[in-house]
Amino acid sequence: MTTAPPGIFWLTRDFRLADNAALRAAITDGPLLPVFIIDRLTLEQGAASRWRLGRALAAFDAALRARSGGRGVSVLRGEADELLPVLMQRLGARRLHQSDWPTPGMRALQARLRAALRPIGGDLVLHQGHLLLPPAALRNASGGAFRVYSPFARALRRIGADRPAPDAPARITGFAALPDDPDPARLDLAPDLHRGRAALERFALPAGEAAAQARLAEFLDRAEDYADGRDRPDLNVTSGLSEHLALGEIGPRTLWAMAAPQAELISGQAQGIAKFLSEVIWREFAWHLLIEFPQMTDTCWRPEWQRFPWQKDGPGLTQWRRAETGVALVDAGLREMWVTGRMHNRVRMVAASWLTKHLLTDWRAGLAHFADCLTDWDPASNAMNWQWVAGCGPDAAPYFRIFNPDLQARRYDPDAAYRRRWLAGTGSAGTSEARAWLDTVPRAWQVKPCWQPGPPSALSAGRKAALAALTRFRALRPEN
């Protein structure tokens, strides 16, 4: 008896059953064989994001097994362009389905894979799922890509993002597991997680598609506070959906389809949900920019900024990485990120501004640290936001916009609850969050058990030095 060839679904960042065109297409090709590959691109990702990816994979595997008579994801180690052609030839499969994840590294890999498939008559079929709309659907009046957020957002709203998102298939016929298949639930994708996994595990939010949908529903019920409260790190106001979106545990289309009608129907929620959707459009904007300008992750969007004399290294950067700058809001945020893999957006902006403006340090050093520590790491959002804060990105903050972290703290953390949570130290007033940070930092850092503020003059001196350097640079390059 010959076995029918499988429908191969190459999982990358789309750990969901619903709203997954690649999965659907694979199912129509034959019994489903979902394959995840631990390749160079996976291993190059930051440790926290890899750790989170492992949880997404395990949750997806469990959800899939529940619908396919126990058949889960096959995990391979190696390079996709070497493994997949051999696998397809062996199993007689012609097509390989993937949800497109349009990073520069993935684009290069897809090109190599296509070249390797050609001689055997195989084909890589890309499906949309990571974005609301493909870049070709959103062009400015001259047919080019938008470089400014507001017209981009207006165009997206005009076209509308509310396409129907297909449900998860009720039952799936699975293909037999591959020999020597490791169990996704037992895989450790981040053995090099240098702060240990205890803290991340303790503070982790539930992973997986069901958790993502529940989180969205729970957020929509309390969205009325979002417009006014989203900048407050001391409150639980934002959705916390970024990890789920980054890993494709929920598709942006599903999110839009669930949220947008509520913005119109439920009085009191409308403003909050509209603001929330405008943030989701920032994510979309970041990806459209990355597709247009793949160098964005390591090259200044504005070419003249390539010459800015950033500090590359030094004690300021080390203190910043170790959350010992002496600036309360900055250190609190960096500690939160170290321990939980998350950091509130307002605090990300202030921490990034401190590094790039007060310390005049290269935004790429900050981007790399965030990429290593964030569980919601997203190459497009990370790069766009770092460039925005540093002033060298598209539609960026003006060069003279230098956040005053103390003013920001007073405004957005008015009772100092957030700062206390992360900086309280080990004494009787210590919080479990602050202790968790002390427990997880490497001994070699020799951090002090009690957080100490830096000299108040650092704020004004840093601001003055930054303004002077930025003004000098601007005078040299008036096109800035």
Ligand SMILES: Cc1cc2nc3c(=O)[nH]c(=O)nc-3n(C[C@H](O)[C@H](O)[C@H](O)COP(=O)(O)OP(=O)(O)OC[C@H]3O[C@@H](n4cnc5c(N)ncnc54)[C@H](O)[C@@H]3O)c2cc1C
């Ligand atoms: C320097 C810096 C680096 C960042 N790096 C990342 C990153 O690696 N991954 C990431 O997902 N976000 C990044 N952000 C954006 C933002 O901080 C997070 O998306 C947000 O904090 C996630 O929390 P939330 O899901 O509760 O957001 P909510 O306020 O509930 O927003 C809903 C969704 O909108 C999107 N969103 C919100 N704000 C932004 C924004 N400024 N830019 C792009 N999309 C946004 C996210 O997908 C988010 O989940 C970065 C911001 C800064 C300033």
